[in-house]
Amino acid sequence: MTTRSLLLLALLSLCSVWADDEALVNDEGKGGEAEGKSEEREKKFERPLPPKDESRTVRLLNNVTSAKDFINGAQVTVIGFIKDLESIDAEAFNEVVRTVRNLPFAVTYNVAVWEKYNITKNTISLFKKFDEPRADYQFEDGGLASNLTPILQFLRHNEMHLVTEYNHMDASQIFGSRIPYHLLLLVSKKSEKYQPLLKKFKAVAPEFKGKVIFILVDTDLKGNNRVISYFNVKEVDLPVICLFYVLTESVDVIKATEVTPESIRKFCNDFMKSNEKSTEPPPKPPSEEL
Incomplete structure (x- = not known):
C-alpha cells in the first residue's frame, strides 16, 4: 500500500476492536420459563475472562424478561438463537464471541424467547436502537x-x-468493516444546508449497505481539517461529497449544494462500475499494518 493510502487510513482509523480472546456466559433468568438444561450441557460456554474484562460477558437467556432486559441494555446487542448448545454451531457462536470484542452477546434455546421474536430456525439477531431496529442472520444446522x-x-x-x-x-468501524468504498459528506453542522443534505445522504445509504460506507465529516471540527486537505478541498468549495476507493486510491468529488438522492445514487454506481475490475481484498486496519 502506498503512503497516500496509509495516510488516509491513519486519518480515519484507530486500532481494530476485533481480536481473539475468551468469553464468559452467565446464566440469566433461571426459573419460570427455563427448560432445566443441565449444567454439563452449558459448561463449555463458561470460560472466565481476565479481571479487566469482566464486562465482556455472554448471557444465557432463559426467559422473555431477561431477553428484553438484555436488548434494552445497550445501543447494539446480539442474540444467538441456537437450538442445541452442544452443537458445532454453538461452538462456532462462541468463536464469534471471542472474535467480536466490541458487542454484547447472549444465547438462548428457550422456546418462549424464540416465539417472542418470531424465530423458527437457528438465527443470530442483531438489535439496534437506531436506524433499522433488527437484522437476522439465519443458518441451517452446521x-x-x-x-x-x-x-x-x-x-x-x-x-x-x-x-x-x-x-x-x-x-x-470504518476500516474494521473492510468495505473498500467510502462516501464522505464534508459539511459544517452549523450550516443551514446540513440537515437537508444529511437527509438526502441518509436516504440512499440502505441501498449500499455492505458495499459503501456513508461517512459524515463535520468541517467545523479542527481535527477534521486533515481529512479535508487529503481530498484537496478548499473551504470555499464546501459542502462536498467525496468518494474514495481504498484498493486503487481512486477519488472523485462533487459539489453537494445541488445533489439529490438520485444524483448521489448515480455517483456511487458510476464510481463503483469504473473500479469494478480491481479484485484485491481491502487492506487490514492500520493497527495491523503500521
Whole structure:
C-alpha cells in the first residue's frame, strides 16, 4: 500500500476492536420459563475472562424478561438463537464471541424467547436502537460452523449507523468493516444546508449497505481539517461529497449544494462500475499494518 493510502487510513482509523480472546456466559433468568438444561450441557460456554474484562460477558437467556432486559441494555446487542448448545454451531457462536470484542452477546434455546421474536430456525439477531431496529442472520444446522466469514461480515456491516459520523470512537468501524468504498459528506453542522443534505445522504445509504460506507465529516471540527486537505478541498468549495476507493486510491468529488438522492445514487454506481475490475481484498486496519 502506498503512503497516500496509509495516510488516509491513519486519518480515519484507530486500532481494530476485533481480536481473539475468551468469553464468559452467565446464566440469566433461571426459573419460570427455563427448560432445566443441565449444567454439563452449558459448561463449555463458561470460560472466565481476565479481571479487566469482566464486562465482556455472554448471557444465557432463559426467559422473555431477561431477553428484553438484555436488548434494552445497550445501543447494539446480539442474540444467538441456537437450538442445541452442544452443537458445532454453538461452538462456532462462541468463536464469534471471542472474535467480536466490541458487542454484547447472549444465547438462548428457550422456546418462549424464540416465539417472542418470531424465530423458527437457528438465527443470530442483531438489535439496534437506531436506524433499522433488527437484522437476522439465519443458518441451517452446521451452517454457522462451516464458515464464520459471512456472520462476521454481517455483524460488522449491521452494527454501523447508516451514516457514520467520523470521530475517534467510530473510526475503527470504518476500516474494521473492510468495505473498500467510502462516501464522505464534508459539511459544517452549523450550516443551514446540513440537515437537508444529511437527509438526502441518509436516504440512499440502505441501498449500499455492505458495499459503501456513508461517512459524515463535520468541517467545523479542527481535527477534521486533515481529512479535508487529503481530498484537496478548499473551504470555499464546501459542502462536498467525496468518494474514495481504498484498493486503487481512486477519488472523485462533487459539489453537494445541488445533489439529490438520485444524483448521489448515480455517483456511487458510476464510481463503483469504473473500479469494478480491481479484485484485491481491502487492506487490514492500520493497527495491523503500521
